[in-house]
Amino acid sequence: MKEFLKSKTFVGIASGLGALFVALLVFQAGIIVGSHKAQYSYGLGDNFFRGFGREKSPMMGGDPVMRGDFVGAHGTVGKIVKIDSSKIIVADRENVEKTIITNQNTIIRESRDDIELSDLSVGDTIIVLGTPNDTGDVVASLIRIMPDPSIFNYRMPGIGKRNI
Numbered sequence: 001m002k003e004f005l006k007s008k009t010f011v012g013i014a015s016g017l018g019a020l021f022v023a024l025l026v027f028q029a030g031i032i033v034g035s036h037k038a039q040y041s042y043g044l045g046d047n048f049f050r051g052f053g054r055e056k057s058p059m060m061g062g063d064p065v066m067r068g069d070f071v072g073a074h075g076t077v078g079k080i081v082k083i084d085s086s087k088i089i090v091a092d093r094e095n096v097e098k099t100i101i102t103n104q105n106t107i108i109r110e111s112r113d114d115i116e117l118s119d120l121s122v123g124d125t126i127i128v129l130g131t132p133n134d135t136g137d138v139v140a141s142l143i144r145i146m147p148d149p150s151i152f153n154y155r156m157p158g159i160g161k162r163n164i
Helices: 002-006 008-052
Strands: 075-084 087-091 097-101 107-110 125-132 138-146
Touching: 002 008, 075 097, 075 138, 087 125, 097 125
Parallel strands: 097 138, 107 138
Antiparallel strands: 075 087, 075 125, 087 097, 125 138
């Protein structure tokens, strides 16, 4: 028996079975990741056009004309309309409201300083970077308060106190 366990045949078979086992684990991991992506995509389809300020797909009777601006899939820029515990409602240039979800991992900055959610105010202009969740909201990883855009020499409709 000891000779068989040390033989090249047994070592080859054991190595082959080990490699097959690892390959099956990698395959199973791929199935799990693919299933998660498919579930996310399926849920996103229900909420996709909400991100463009529409309730329906253009194919299903919604507004077929894009107004030239695509919504950032993983963030937004706009003015804070409402702050409610861990949720922030932001109105973008088209006055389309987006829900921003914050959590313990969200970094909030003003210039170079880290600040707290409680330091944000309604009317602040912010840039949000994050990832979309299953309902089309943005889970923020970074929120940065921006200076009032009206101090610059360009026009951003709907943002800032005055437009130049």
